[in-house]
Amino acid sequence: MKTPPIVSPQEWDVARQDLLVEEKKLTRARDALAAKRRRMPWMAVEKEYRFDGPEGPVSLLDLFEGRRQLIVYRAFYAPDVTTYPQGGGAYPERACVGCSFLADQVAHPAHLNARDTTLAFVSRAPQAEIQGLKERMGWELIPWYTITDDFDKDFGVDEWHGTNAFVRDGERIYRTYF
Template identity: 80%
Template sequence: MKTPPIVSPQEWQTASEAMLVKEKELTRARDALAAERRRMPWMAVEKDYRFEGPDGPASLADLFDGRRQLIVYRAFYAPDVTTYPASGGSYPERACGGCSFGADQVAHPAHLNARDTTLVYASRAPQSEIGGLKQRMGWELIPWYTLTDDFDKDFGVDEWHGHNAFIRDGDRIFRTYFINARGDEQLGTTWSFLDITALGRQEAWEDSPEGYPQTPAYAWWNYHDAYGEEASRSVDRVV
């Protein structure tokens, strides 16, 4: 391996400061892109999609769990899904390797819930198998539903994984964003999930359309077991 040059502390600090300039540019560009996402047009969801959940049949509206925003990740876990690597087991012990890699990185959902946002996974496996997989893999905190109709085909995730973001406005549901392939790589943290939603992080420093809900940065942050019910469920707020 051909390594970079070995330098003095002063030279290293100079190189670090030069790198920081580029990293700040990337951070500002990422914030600007998230601001554009908050201005994406909304697509009305007209069909009545149905799922199976741990408590029985569920509608798309039910997946919101009383919150305003919803992110649905299409995970591949079913009898016909090839796992990766091949030596690591097969269905029902294992789901798709890439989807599993992503599930291992999902932050505690209480922080998303506090921003009026729910994250769920959906796949074709029955709930009996999903429950076992979640327990084996330590994914108990991820709500996981069974697809029963054309939801995956209609939202571009029948042949490949991806995240779809939705928002509720009264009784109506709208699709607000979609990302897949390598775009999924950066997802997993609370911030990365919120940055693909229509309302964003909902902090006062953000460039958001007029009237969007915003609070001071840091003011809403809390321990994941200390958020109150009122903070977690506020779907009736209007933009």
């Protein structure tokens, strides 16, 4: 195994301080980019979008669950999704590998909800399949809806997974980020 140079504690401290300068520069750049993201203009959502949920049809406004902000993750789970079917199963037993990995990372929504934010997943699969997948994978806490119209196409997630953020002012909905 090829290793980096072995140095004294003093040389290590110098190297660490040099790296820290670069890390701080990156942190300041990331903070500036985050501020720019927060200043992005909003786009009014003029179309009425509908989804199927575990309790029946719902609107995009319903997905907010009364909160001000909504984060919608388009997860690839549908009859035509065939990521890695060899030896690992295919639809409906599994969803997109990357989308599944992301779903595995979703924690209890209480902290998001306390910040007036709702997270929802949407897919093209029917609710019966979504509910079965959620139960098999232990994703019961993720609100997950079936796309029934052009939502995915209109918001740039018809050919790939993606995250859109929305905010509402009363019943008006605005897209704030993708």
